[in-house]
Amino acid sequence: MAKLSTPFEIYKLLPQTNCRQCHLPSCLAFATAVLKGAKKLAQCPFLAPEVAAQFAGRVEARTSMDRNMEDVFILLQKDVVAMDLSARAEAVGGRMVGAKLALTCLGKDFFVHPDGTVTSQCHINPWVTVPLLSYVLEGAGENPVGQWVSMRELVDGPTWNALFAHRCEMVLRNLADANSRLFADLIGIFSGRNSAPVFAADIAIILAPLPKVPILICYWRAEDDLESRLSIYFDRSADRNLAVEYLHTLGVGMVSMFAKIGHQHG
Ligand code: SF4
Structure with missing residues (x-):
């Protein structure tokens, strides 16, 4: 039997009603999550159990996430048209x-x-x-409510939190440890701003990667036997404006951009 190896192949099996009962904003987001292994086909309550069972073993996770993203982008472009x-x-x-x-x-x-x-x-x-x-x-177009929460507190956040910590927060912490100018650069280049003191962090800056999706980056310097720490927080409304899997995607894209700047500045 042929494998399901693109978001579109999985999307075709779904009702395509974007009803959100799987806690994702669309059937396409759900198809992408299935391909990444973050959701099971059976978690769409409208897919007949026998269909979910028939196709479950045929989902083949993509090894190239870039390729996966390109496929999703093409599908989203069609919706924009x-x-x-x-x-x-x-x-x-x-x-x-x-x-x-x-x-x-x-x-x-x-x-x-x-x-x-x-x-x-x-x-x-x-x-x-x-x-x-x-x-x-x-996106629901909700205005931020001014309450900062971690990724794990968002809808579907526990699924993505470990990956987000590994691919975004840890990478950014290492950059900050190696480059003391990093946060000043982020503020200067990406129109960030210093936050009021929060979570007893040594440095706390706010960036806006999307107009209604601000993020708060908190950094605690190494002290005595304690290693440095870095956490990224989201506004409580974030999961209604962007699915958590795409908050993760955006974080990876952003941090890789910051890494390039870090390298340029030694
Ligand atoms: S529950 Fe099923 S039909 Fe509804 S959005 Fe999710 S995948 Fe689509």
């Missing part, structure tokens, strides 16, 4: 520039075109553009 960008602009904290939807992310303008392409003066890659399109298409 069918939508009225101007009707979404206000809800997602963007503005129209001609026919394009402009979103300010990390202080830079990103433009979503009516054909679903994304352009920016920044380096574009699917780790950033997939969350951005998902935010435009599926």
Whole structure:
């Protein structure tokens, strides 16, 4: 039997109603999560148990996450073509520039075109553009409530928390340990700002990778026998504006961008 190895192949099995009962914002997000091993087909309550059982053994996880992201991006682009960008602009904290939807992310303008392409003066890659399109298409457009929580406190957060800690928080902590200017650079280059004292952190800065999805980065310096620590917090509303799996994706894309800057500055 043929394997299911792309998000689209899994998506075709699903009801495609985007009802969110699987705690993800769309059937496509669910298909992607199944391919990554974060969800089981049987967790869609509308898929007949015999169908879920029939296909469960045929899901083949992608070894190349970049390839996976490119597939998802193409599917999301098709949904953008069918939508009225101007009707979404206000809800997602963007503005129209001609026919394009402009979103300010990390202080830079990103433009979503009516054909679903994304352009920016920044380096574009699917780790950033997939969350951005998902935010435009599926986000609830809720305003931040000003309450910081860890990823594990968000809906579906426990599934992604360990990976997020490993691929984002640990990498960023190592960068901060090696580069004392890192946080000043992040504030300068990405329009961050210092937060009021919080969680007794030595450094706490706020960045906005999407207009209504702020993050708080807290860093505790090494002290005596204690190693340094770094945690990334989200606004309590974050999981309604962007599925947690895409918060994870966005985090990986962002941290790899910060790593490049860290290397440039030695
Ligand atoms: S539960 Fe999830 S996968 Fe199933 S139909 Fe609803 S949104 Fe789609």
